Amino acid sequence: MQPFGCILALVDMKRDVFQAIADPTRRAIIALIAVQAMTPNALAQHFDSTRQAVSKHLRILTECEIVTQEQKGREIYYRLEIDKMKEIDEWLEQYRKIWESRFEQLGEVLEVMKNDQRTKKKK
Amino acid sequence: MKPAEVSTPSDREVLVKRSFDAPVDLVWQAYTDPALMRRWLTAMPGWSMPVCEMTTDVGGKYRWRWRNDENDQEFGFTGEMLEVALHSKIVHTQIFDPGNLGGSMGGEPSIITVTFNETDGITAVATSIKFASQADRDAAISTGMTDGMEMSYKQLDEVLAG
Structure with a gap:
């Protein structure tokens, strides 16, 4: 369920960035050049x-x-733009927070349900 | 419980994981009973959920609609149940219903898969949102950046802060 797509939609994000980090090879490339700037040849040696x-x-x-x-x-040489990566982190974090606030509410509802169940059992 | 985890397993998919300190039958109930759904799906300040039609029949339609009681704005989601396995899995389509709020989230429905797994009284819920195409995902994410969107960043901040 994605009831808060509407709020999610408010979160500004360079859409292509999402695509960029979705691919496992690209994530591996990011991890490698995060350590140091590398040439395409040097990078290619790390992959099949x-x-x-x-x-x-x-x-x-x-x-x-x-x-x-x-x-x-x-x-x-290719080097990582740290600020850009932070942007991605922030976007995912905002998205996560939106879900988390929903889930905290759900957690409270579940507590009430558990209590109700216990009360019923006692009767 | 540990807070929600969000990942992007593919370029048109978002995966959200969260565990709840409750047995799966209760979590299932909270996800499928409209009276219970309303209690956790209406967390936005100033918004109510006048329509919350839900079904667990495969092929059945659901309809959720939110309303801002201050300015009469409405939006929602509709879709069809594709797969329902009691206490285990719900798969449904989802289409954004712009109401009078405007905006679009792409023409093709996204596919939402929710799985429930209970271990020792703790229920793990995984929600996968798979957009029909990358373009649809982009549309979903960029909706609301349009002028018609009344809900402001400030409100979003409040929601996030709350």
Whole structure:
């Protein structure tokens, strides 16, 4: 059930960012370059996929502004945009809070139901 | 109980997990009995839930509608029950009903799957929201950014703070 889609809808979010982090390979790339900026070749060594596939993921991450490119000599390094990642965290956190406030209410309803059941059993 | 966990298992899916200190038959009741549903689905200040039609019949339709009693605005959700396994699983479609609030959440219904699992009196509830397409998910997320949306960020903050 998603009764509060309406509130969820209020949460501003760069929509592509969501897509960017949904893919497991892209999440792995994010984890790797979070430690240090890396070239596509260096990154590709960590995956079974081809260098082309890794480049495609990097392009998506770049379009979503999660990573930025930096030219060093003949190599291009990709680095993580920490602020962007924070934005994603914040969005998920807001979404989580909306659900949590619903669930806290549900928890209270369940407590009342449990008490009612106990009272009935006693009678 | 630990607070809700939210994850994004695929690019058109959101998964929300939460456990409750109650046996599954009570949690099930709270999710399916309109009188009980109203008690936890109307937490927004100033909003009531005048329509809460629910069914656990496969193929049956449900209809939920919220109303802001101050400015007469309404919105809701409707859908059809696709799968119902007592005390275990509910799968239903969900379409945003803009009421007079406006906005759209995409044309195709999303699929909501709620599973219930009880262990030693604790019931784990997992809710998966699967949008028909990425475009629909984006529409759902960007709805409300439109001018017609009366509910402001301030109200959202209050909801979040409360």
